[in-house]
Amino acid sequence: QVQLVESGGGLVQAGGSLRLSCAASGRTISDYAMGWFRQAPGKERELIATITRSGISTVYADSVKGRFTVSRDNAKNTVYLQMNNLKPEDTAIYYCAAARGGYDIRPAKYDYWGQGTQVTVSS
Secondary structure, three states: OOEEEEEOOEEEEOOOOEEEEEEEEOOOHHHOEEEEEEEOOOOOOEEEEEEOOOOOOEEEOOOOOOOEEEEEEOOOOEEEEEEOOOOHHHOEEEEEEEEOOOOOOOHHHOOEEOOOEEEEEEO
């Protein structure tokens, strides 16, 4: 069992930056691919970024490429999402998730989820 806790969300103006953290406990995250997802009101949960167990490979949604960076520190059991040049359309609840089966763009492939952190970008 893995427990995930996101932090770092908040209110920021367009063009600003935030860094989300996802702290894991229960098991080492080195056994899991990790993903960041977001869900805006009335919309489906969508993948933002995913990273392999080693951190060597990443995949990003087209909407955030060049602005967001996912990274992980397995020694600290923590995953990060650096978000730059934020836009109002980035407003959503952001979730981290862990997948035993390797990195995947599909939410159903993730086994453990955090409770989410709200990110609000004002124009």
